[in-house]
Amino acid sequence: MSARLGAAASASLLLACAAREPPPPQAAVPALAIDARLTELRGVEQALGASLLSTPDCPRAHEHLRALCALADAICAETREGQAAPHDARCLDARTRCASAEQRVKERCP
Amino acid sequence: MKTLVVSALLALVGCAQASREDAARAPSAAALWLEGVAEAHAEADARAGAHAQRALEAARARPVPAGVSAADRRRVLQDLQFRLAVLALHADDPARASAEAERGLALGRDDDTYTTNLLIVQGRAVGALGQRASAAEAYAAALAIHERLLQRALEGTP
Numbered sequence: 001m002s003a004r005l006g007a008a009a010s011a012s013l014l015l016a017c018a019a020r021e022p023p024p025p026q027a028a029v030p031a032l033a034i035d036a037r038l039t040e041l042r043g044v045e046q047a048l049g050a051s052l053l054s055t056p057d058c059p060r061a062h063e064h065l066r067a068l069c070a071l072a073d074a075i076c077a078e079t080r081e082g083q084a085a086p087h088d089a090r091c092l093d094a095r096t097r098c099a100s101a102e103q104r105v106k107e108r109c110p
Numbered sequence: 111m112k113t114l115v116v117s118a119l120l121a122l123v124g125c126a127q128a129s130r131e132d133a134a135r136a137p138s139a140a141a142l143w144l145e146g147v148a149e150a151h152a153e154a155d156a157r158a159g160a161h162a163q164r165a166l167e168a169a170r171a172r173p174v175p176a177g178v179s180a181a182d183r184r185r186v187l188q189d190l191q192f193r194l195a196v197l198a199l200h201a202d203d204p205a206r207a208s209a210e211a212e213r214g215l216a217l218g219r220d221d222d223t224y225t226t227n228l229l230i231v232q233g234r235a236v237g238a239l240g241q242r243a244s245a246a247e248a249y250a251a252a253l254a255i256h257e258r259l260l261q262r263a264l265e266g267t268p
Contacts, residue, residue: 056266058263060263064259065260071252074230074249075246079246094253108264
């Protein structure tokens, strides 16, 4: 799927270039400038590729998020019953991890 | 005479071919074992309590055939252990539930539902026994697995 997406993106870029009006004649560009531009473009391509290659599995992510936060609740319920200081730290840690996971899921699976 | 010999040979070959086809059609020991486990689960679905427990225990007692991979063996047996632990919890026997969960976890741990299920039921069992810290520990271990599985899901990796 990721390979197909990559190919589709490349094809769209190619089509966009082909559809564009021919550029006005320009003065010759120094070779060094071209190399720099190519490097820059490869960077953009890599950044695009990275985002296209890693398509998140959002239903699965939501499922794990629900389980993770339910477990955080269960940890806190146990520590409330136990009322021991180190366990309160464990509850806090679990809640923090739940909140962090929620944030990550929100970012990747809006 | 010649015809008789050829006929006999053809019959023999036919028989040999038939037995080879039968062998190919016959379910493997691994498939039969899995079928037995599935039947036990179905019986446990249909009949609660002691009947379900006996069916699942009988499936657990069956020797695992050589063709079953170590990973599949762990998953299938852990699933049985999970159900046995849940049955014990429903029967108000947290000590047995904890022992069943422990037995399942002793088969190995991985980042999967089989392991998290056992950790959760273990948490419930030891929590019911008043061992709050152990319960929180089991839940925390399950949480860590879900955290890693979540990361994989977000990265789009299986």
